[in-house]
Amino acid sequence: MPVRYLLLLWALSLLAVPSAARSAELTLADVQRVFPGAETITPLNDKTPAYMVRSARGQLGYAFSTQDLAPISAYSGKPINSVVGLGEDGQIKGVDILHHEEPILVIGISDKDLHQFIDQFEGKHSTDRIRVGAHGREGYVGIDGITGATITTMVLTSSVNKAVQKVASAYGIPRGGSPTMAGQDGPGGAEIADDEPAWKQLWQERAVELGIVFAALLLLMTILFFQDWLVKRDVLFHRLRVAYLLFTVFFIGFYCAAQLSVINLLAFFHSLTSGFSWDTLMIEPTVFLLWGFVAVSILLWGRGVYCGWLCPFGAAQDLISKLANRLGFEGYRLPQMVHERLWAIKYFILIALVGLSLDSMVNAAKLAEVEPFKTTFILRFMREPVYVAYAVALLAVSALNSKFYCKYICPLGAGLSIITRFRIFDWLRRRTECGTPCQACSHQCQIAAIRPTGEIIDNECHYCLECQVTYWNDQQCPPLVDKRKKREARQKKASGVIASDS
Numbered sequence: 285m286p287v288r289y290l291l292l293l294w295a296l297s298l299l300a301v302p303s304a305a306r307s308a309e310l311t312l313a314d315v316q317r318v319f320p321g322a323e324t325i326t327p328l329n330d331k332t333p334a335y336m337v338r339s340a341r342g343q344l345g346y347a348f349s350t351q352d353l354a355p356i357s358a359y360s361g362k363p364i365n366s367v368v369g370l371g372e373d374g375q376i377k378g379v380d381i382l383h384h385e386e387p388i389l390v391i392g393i394s395d396k397d398l399h400q401f402i403d404q405f406e407g408k409h410s411t412d413r414i415r416v417g418a419h420g421r422e423g424y425v426g427i428d429g430i431t432g433a434t435i436t437t438m439v440l441t442s443s444v445n446k447a448v449q450k451v452a453s454a455y456g457i458p459r460g461g462s463p464t465m466a467g468q469d470g471p472g473g474a475e476i477a478d479d480e481p482a483w484k485q486l487w488q489e490r491a492v493e494l495g496i497v498f499a500a501l502l503l504l505m506t507i508l509f510f511q512d513w514l515v516k517r518d519v520l521f522h523r524l525r526v527a528y529l530l531f532t533v534f535f536i537g538f539y540c541a542a543q544l545s546v547i548n549l550l551a552f553f554h555s556l557t558s559g560f561s562w563d564t565l566m567i568e569p570t571v572f573l574l575w576g577f578v579a580v581s582i583l584l585w586g587r588g589v590y591c592g593w594l595c596p597f598g599a600a601q602d603l604i605s606k607l608a609n610r611l612g613f614e615g616y617r618l619p620q621m622v623h624e625r626l627w628a629i630k631y632f633i634l635i636a637l638v639g640l641s642l643d644s645m646v647n648a649a650k651l652a653e654v655e656p657f658k659t660t661f662i663l664r665f666m667r668e669p670v671y672v673a674y675a676v677a678l679l680a681v682s683a684l685n686s687k688f689y690c691k692y693i694c695p696l697g698a699g700l701s702i703i704t705r706f707r708i709f710d711w712l713r714r715r716t717e718c719g720t721p722c723q724a725c726s727h728q729c730q731i732a733a734i735r736p737t738g739e740i741i742d743n744e745c746h747y748c749l750e751c752q753v754t755y756w757n758d759q760q761c762p763p764l765v766d767k768r769k770k771r772e773a774r775q776k777k778a779s780g781v782i783a784s785d786s
Contacts, residue, residue: 310335310367315347318369318378322347332454337369345371346451349382354446357564358439359547360385360645361554366402366440368447374410374457379444385645386436401430401437405444410452415482416441417489432541432662435567438482483566490569493540497570500531501577504593508585511711515752525748526606529599537596538664542570543657544578544595546634546696550641550648578700586707587700588747591690597657598690598746601682605730608683616684623732626692627744634695654693686730690746701743712740712747713755717763724762725751 315322315337322344325335334348347369355363364384369377379402404427408414412425416438419426429437451457487494507514507524514521536542548571555564566572574594581589591598605615618626633654641648656675659665665672678689690697718725719738726734729751733744740751758764 310347310349314367314382315369317380318347318367319344328455332450334451334455343372345369345377346455348447348451350440350443350447352447353450354443356439356443356446357551357555357561358384358386359433359435359551360649361551361556362645364436364440364443366444368405368444368451370410370448370451370457372457374452376405376408376410376444376448379405381440385649386433397430401428402440404428410448410457414441414445415485418485421485432658434486435564438486438567439564442482481563481566483563483569486567487569494569494573497536497540497542497573500528500536501573504528504589508589508711511749511752512713512756515749516756518753518757521749521753526603528593529603532594532599533596533603536570536574536594537600537661540570541662542568542574543597543661544571544574544590544696545652545655545657546637546699547645547649547652547655548575549696549699550637550645554641554645582700582703583707584709585711585747586704586742586745587697588704588742588745590700591697592746592748595690596661598687600660600679601687601689602730602748604679604682605686613683615686617732618685620732620736623691629692630694630698633693634698637695652695654695656689687746691731691744704743707742710742712745712752714738714740715755715761715763722762724760725754728754 310325312322312325315325315335319337319339321339321341322337323339325337325347328334328336328346333352334346337344337347347367349365349367351363351365358364362385364386365382366379367382368379371377381398381402405414408425413423414427415421415424416427416429416434418424427441507528514524552565555561565575574590577594578587578590592602593599609615617623633651637648637651640651653671656671656678659667659671659675665675678693681688715722719734719736722738723736726732726736726738730748731744731746733741733746734751735741754760756764758768
């Protein structure tokens with residue numbers, strides 16, 4: 285079983301990653317990225333590690349690493365290490381990234397976009413409260429973020445802010461003046477601002493968006509709790525399900541760009557060893573809300589609730605499959621033996637991702653491009669043709685083999701299926717006739733998550749509830765059809781007797 289090996293690998297990952305960030309010793313070449321004229325650097329005290337930067341003309345300012353002063357776990361679960369140059373007048377002379385493991389900065393964001401972002405720090409003052417998207421907000425200096433890299437840019441900005449303020453305070457750089465070196469922690473230094481977490485601003489700005497998603501999650505909970513009543517009204521159920529899938533694709537997927545990823549799982553486990561912070565997790569409000577719901581629903585019903593209702597790419601495949609059926613395209617179903625063997629692919633991909641992430645999240649991010657989510661919902665097909673062709677091909681193949689990607693390739697589904705083994709409820713009803721001899725639900729299941737013997741395979745089930753529609757339908761479920769026919773025959777016989785007596 286792959287599950288026990290995955291759990292072991294994840295446990296090893298927690299031991300393999302160092303619990304604290306290593307000291308980032310700067311070289312002259314590093315410092316010259318932010319002070320091009322630097323000729324010598326002198327390390328200062330260890331309490332607030334920084335370097336005095338000089339040239340032939342005299343002192344230029346201070347250089348320091350954000351990893352030493354303000355390591356904050358980013359999207360990858362690991363801090364971004366940047367070198368910052370701070371002039372004697374308190375102005376930021378430059379910022380450059382020395383090392384990072386951010387997936388979006390490896391694949392998806394161009395160097396031009398990245399440099400345009402970090403160039404915005406130049407000229408800002410140590411007393412400025414710099415924040416992404418805070419243009420016009422009182423008390424803040426706003427800079428532009430990078431589309432699709434919200435967590436990365438906000439964490440980088442926060443890390444630079446805190447590091448600059450610590451150095452300015454420690455080395456006596458006054459507000460708008462020159463440093464007083466009488467005491468490295470002496471009076472006159474800039475005070476570190478008591479700043480509110482960046483995620484609070486985002487939650488306030490996206491209050492309407494979050495309200496809509498929260499209402500949708502409440503609706504889904506209602507559907508789950510009253511599923512027996514709803515599936516008996518198959519027309520109402522199917523219309524509601526199609527509407528929900530459309531909402532998932534266009535609102536959660538394209539509008540909110542809140543497609544969950546296997547990288548989220550890997551980053552979470554790495555963050556446990558490199559400085560876990562709720563602040564970082566909450567920077568993406570809609571993603572945080574969805575993960576909170578998934579954490580609850582997966583323990584109650586299994587991973588199928590997310591995969592079958594809330595995954596935008598899965599919902600897109602489902603809708604394409606339904607449309608193809610309406611247009612008369614007959615789907616192709618792989619033989620059961622082949623189908624079950626292909627399940628292993630997504631587990632192998634997950635194992636490879638976990639193994640790669642132990643060495644580098646950058647390498648894991650490259651393999652994680654097996655997920656077409658970034659191409660589809662974050663970059664909206666605006667990237668290299670090979671990625672676009674891959675995503676389009678997966679969507680197109682779902683017209684012939686429903687949710688092909690979900691069944692055989694998706695490493696996120698593989699990861700969630702591990703936790704499914706601990707679910708509490710089993711609300712999908714079965715009959716003693718299921719599998720022997722009845723195969724109605726098995727043939728209708730688009731995921732082929734029902735064995736020929738009748739058991740539902742919980743790790744693969746997407747909780748679409750189609751089997752429950754059949755279960756309660758006396759026009760489709762063979763045992764109910766037999767009962768209905770016998771009941772109608774008795775009624776017909778009884779009415780015939782009454783007619784003859786009269």
